[in-house]
Amino acid sequence: MTETLKIAIAGLGTVGASTIKLLQAEPTHGGSGRNIEVVAVSARDRTRERGVDLSGARWFDDPVEMAGCDADVFVELIGGAGGAALASVEAALTSGKAVVTANKALLAEHGMRLVGMAEGANVPLLYEAAVAGAIPAIRTVRDGLAGVPISSVLGIMNGTCNYILTRMEAEGIGFDECLADAQRLGYAEADPTFDVDGFDTAHKLAILASIAFTTEIDAGAMNIEGIRGIEPADIAAAAELGFRIKLLGIATMTEDGVDQRVHPTMVPRGSALAETSGVTNAVSIRGEAFTELVLSGPGAGGMATASAVVSDLTDLARGLAPRPLGRPASSLLPFRKPQAGGHRGAFYVRLPIADRAGAFAALAKNMAAEGISLEQIVQKTPHRPEHLPPLDQQTVVLVTYPTDESALNRALAAIEAEGIVVRKPHVIRIAQTL
Amino acid sequence: MTETLKIAIAGLGTVGASTIKLLQAEPTHGGSGRNIEVVAVSARDRTRERGVDLSGARWFDDPVEMAGCDADVFVELIGGAGGAALASVEAALTSGKAVVTANKALLAEHGMRLVGMAEGANVPLLYEAAVAGAIPAIRTVRDGLAGVPISSVLGIMNGTCNYILTRMEAEGIGFDECLADAQRLGYAEADPTFDVDGFDTAHKLAILASIAFTTEIDAGAMNIEGIRGIEPADIAAAAELGFRIKLLGIATMTEDGVDQRVHPTMVPRGSALAETSGVTNAVSIRGEAFTELVLSGPGAGGMATASAVVSDLTDLARGLAPRPLGRPASSLLPFRKPQAGGHRGAFYVRLPIADRAGAFAALAKNMAAEGISLEQIVQKTPHRPEHLPPLDQQTVVLVTYPTDESALNRALAAIEAEGIVVRKPHVIRIAQTL
Incomplete structure (x- = not known):
């Protein structure tokens, strides 16, 4: 366990650069006794200044080619459900590398196949950074509540939406104005569909629900409604009634299946979720044995997401290799959507x-x-x-x-x-x- | 990994009985593929009705004798910093058994020696249940933030104190009346010193601080002040000033050592800690990379504490064996208390x-x-x-x-x-x- 853990990082945006900064700043790597060395990197633009020293790393223009290099771990921070992210993760698993990823879209859409590949190759596939940024939501459900029945997992899992809703309430302004401001400040993408229409929340929820309820990941079987329809009048009415409007992802175990939903919800003021403001995320997990756990923290941002990536890398450096979904994929139940009838x-x-x-x-x-x-x-x-x-x-x-x-x-x-x-x-x- | 994981449970109070209930209710044991069987139990009173089936378990009057039986894991739920708890955990580690315990006093006072014994015998020593009940505080600091610098760990870690402070505020009544009521309702012990004078919080804080700051556990080097001196006038004044009074354990990394303190603190209303009421606990962890994580949930109670015990047992059933303090004890720094000068x-x-x-x-x-x-x-x-x-x-x-x-x-x-x-x-x- 004293040899160097060699990692290759695909994608050098803010999360990639922050990951390298954290690794370079922590000489003991979680007390693992192993050095973690970035031996290879891949990104679109070789010339961009990223504020980190990449001189020791081999450069690959093609992340798929990098997936075949001699690293122990392939870190995928490219993003997107398909394309280079999917191809390179598949190539890395095929070549027997452990994979660490922050890519919720990839896992929500291709998770079961990738988990199967990882289990087949007997390599870890870790993705703490894919859900709720720095909040250890995956670990808490996978390990911290392992063996303890969970009845629901729900939360504020998209910082862009929560930022917009928080500002709409604080300033009494409309959705369009708020969105434009969020885009100007870098809290929303130029194409905000993925965030404000609820798809990003849906991806994260599908991953959490799979671990919580020991069913296969299924992001398709979900009712999704975003926040575009929220008007200042709704927010004002919510305040009068003693509520706040939050975009929640909600997964509940029911008698005939797992109910997964994403929609704006009025939550009572004073509750942990109602008091979660701005880009902060919060995840609530309930079960009979432990009532309710609430975890809150920064759900996005380079350093916050990188801290989750680094925790996965430290697990690997320490020789810990949790199963991707906590249990063998073969032991998961098929996803069952509850019969119609609705909420x-x-x-x-x-x-x-x-x-x-x-x-x-x-x-x-x-x-x-x-x-x-x-x-x-x-x-x-x-x-x-x-x-x-x-x-x-x-x-x-x-x-x-x-x-x-x-x-x-x-x-x-x-x-x-x-x-x-x-x-x-x-x-x-x-x-x-x- | 398909053989049965045999466990021996010492102490059959509410946590012990709840642990057995959770194990019997979860047939797949976190998908580990291993059966977890309670092969031996030990408690003071053999005849008491505990609501669980103990017919398959061998009874020991002496937990130290049980520590030598053929179980794989010794679960210590006796409590207390010395006596039978210490003797039986030492005997279990000596005989090469993994140990799972909920005993913060034991770890705060003898932690470094027990960790040394566990590392020497190459067996796990797990204690998620010792700090903040069902909240996965230990795992979050040990694993979820592994490799990421932490600047402070603080929180509400004693449900009895928080229950008393919450009621004093809600009803405008004095400490003595509140304590008597808490005792009547089972939220406070007949001898409440350990809770209300801050020692329980101090023990938990010392354990968390050790993992967070990679220093040896030292519960001695701490200023401890409990809540007996809080009067209704203070609580009313706090409200007027926009604060609530909470008993906090606070550990901060300073330039010349780890500052550990337990004392009543005025925290701003609207903050996660101020809004934590009743027997709920909350732990706040800060670091530059991830700003602040807050974890809240039930800090005590049979089932809540048992759920943490079961998560440790599931780790063992899954073949995961994290180090007691995340890293080798030999790599920890000696505890250094900051120079005087105070807060x-x-x-x-x-x-x-x-x-x-x-x-x-x-x-x-x-x-x-x-x-x-x-x-x-x-x-x-x-x-x-x-x-x-x-x-x-x-x-x-x-x-x-x-x-x-x-x-x-x-x-x-x-x-x-x-x-x-x-x-x-x-x-x-x-x-x-x-």
């Missing part, structure tokens, strides 16, 4: 309705017809400058008692059919007990 | 002073003489029923700007020497940036 819970509904006699009665009638009880009904007239004529529409905000999502959807369709709704109703789930 | 920070001071001319001026003069600037001065006359004569004393509450603890102590001694202080001043540190 049961309380809902917030914002309905822009025509301001005409009978509209309110039609609304109440259709809710009652589906057996939906209303906890709160707030009727609001939008604020208009005095020199403008009054609008002929109003916004009605409803809060339901717990009901079936399918019943609510039928009621809303019936209300729309009455022609009293000016725009599509906006529904946000309420988590009473987070 | 620098802002302080809250409650001074019951005589209500006479000049008292206030004397107070201000002595603070100024030590260069201490005051951020707030609040003068309060205790509430008295109208039929009683007015008191001849007042309470002055001061909040200082950051200052050296030694300067404050000199100023308070000078103020006391002036004869204007009716009772000893009460000082609480303020953590501005938690």
